[in-house]
Amino acid sequence: MAKDRPLKRVAILHLAVLGAACLSFSSTSKADDLTGAQHLVSITRGGLLYDNWYGQLGVDAPKKTHPSYPAAGKQKGASTWRCKECHGWDYKGDQGAYSKGSHFTGIVGIRNMTHGSLDKISKILTDSKHGFGDLIPKDSLAVLAHFVAHGQVDMDEFIDRGTKKALGDAEHGERIFQTTCARCHGKDGKEINFKTDKNPEYIGTVATANPWETLHKIRNGQPAVPMISMLAFDSQSHVDILAYAQTLPVK
Numbered sequence: 001m002a003k004d005r006p007l008k009r010v011a012i013l014h015l016a017v018l019g020a021a022c023l024s025f026s027s028t029s030k031a032d033d034l035t036g037a038q039h040l041v042s043i044t045r046g047g048l049l050y051d052n053w054y055g056q057l058g059v060d061a062p063k064k065t066h067p068s069y070p071a072a073g074k075q076k077g078a079s080t081w082r083c084k085e086c087h088g089w090d091y092k093g094d095q096g097a098y099s100k101g102s103h104f105t106g107i108v109g110i111r112n113m114t115h116g117s118l119d120k121i122s123k124i125l126t127d128s129k130h131g132f133g134d135l136i137p138k139d140s141l142a143v144l145a146h147f148v149a150h151g152q153v154d155m156d157e158f159i160d161r162g163t164k165k166a167l168g169d170a171e172h173g174e175r176i177f178q179t180t181c182a183r184c185h186g187k188d189g190k191e192i193n194f195k196t197d198k199n200p201e202y203i204g205t206v207a208t209a210n211p212w213e214t215l216h217k218i219r220n221g222q223p224a225v226p227m228i229s230m231l232a233f234d235s236q237s238h239v240d241i242l243a244y245a246q247t248l249p250v251k
């Protein structure tokens with residue numbers, strides 16, 4: 001039996017809000033017509049593009065640094081074109097995990113656009129600050145907007161910012177992990193090494209060092225590979241998986 005699960009109510013509330021958002025679509029964008037499963041599929045496609053649109057689309061990565069990437073920033077080249085690089089894995093930009101460190105940009109997050117108009121968000125993505133109109137096809141811009149409006153969550157409800165600990169039930173997370181993730185990542189998450197032999201990185205490593213990135217990937221999947229998305233499960237299950245992933249070996 002699962003232990004105390006205080007976030008369950010939050011998760012149910014989230015589903016209710018998501019449901020209400022589906023019902024209350026009112027503008028005329030194509031993505032607005034989506035219902036049920038299609039709605040989730042569209043969000044996860046948008047989430048993969050938010051992570052790495054050029055990888056997911058299988059197109060050449062831009063070579064120059066993005067014109068809106070601040071000169072004081074420490075990154076350069078292709079990665080400065082990823083949504084996550086400017087707005088963060090926690091969608092909070094300068095108010096979140098990227099408020100300091102090597103990924104600092106001082107750029108705002110996208111939290112204020114949650115439940116925003118899809119047309120308005122699509123326009124932002126093609127404005128002069130972003131310039132994605134010639135790079136990302138229309139249908140992909142539409143699912144990106146869909147993700148921004150309906151796929152992002154307030155990660156501070158699920159991850160303690162000070163300790164980086166997931167506020168979840170690792171026992172419940174273990175049951176899901178061992179029956180889904182382990183098929184590819186192995187029982188201890190070490191079957192796939194994301195980095196080099198010398199400097200290995202496994203699920204345990206990423207979940208501990210960057211729980212926000214891991215939660216984003218649990219929800220939406222990993223770009224350009226056939227990793228599953230857990231979006232059809234409730235938000236509590238996502239954070240339970242993350243809590244278990246944080247118990248796995250880091251090296």
Ligand code: HEC
Pocket residue numbers: 049050053066067068069070080081082083084085086087107108109110111112113121124125129130132144148
């Ligand atoms: C190189 C940095 C950079 C990248 C990459 C980037 N953005 Fe932005 N984004 C910005 C800046 C700067 C602003 C603020 C613009 C302003 O204040 O007028 C912004 C604003 C936004 C806003 C409006 C936020 C608000 O509350 O007003 C949304 C939504 C957004 N971006 C989504 C995205 C998405 C989705 C992607 C990926 C396809 C992306 N951005 C990639 C720099 C970036």
Ligand code: HEC
Pocket residue numbers: 177180181182183184185192193194195203206207213214217218222225226227228230241245
């Ligand atoms: C069908 C196989 C498959 C399943 C199932 C799967 N993954 Fe993955 N996952 C992958 C592959 C392949 C990669 C990319 C490896 C790479 O880029 O080197 C990946 C990447 C990741 C990453 C990204 C690490 C990084 O730094 O880029 C995380 C985190 C992750 N998976 C967690 C999970 C979790 C948690 C689950 C279960 C909810 C899961 N995966 C289920 C195949 C899978």
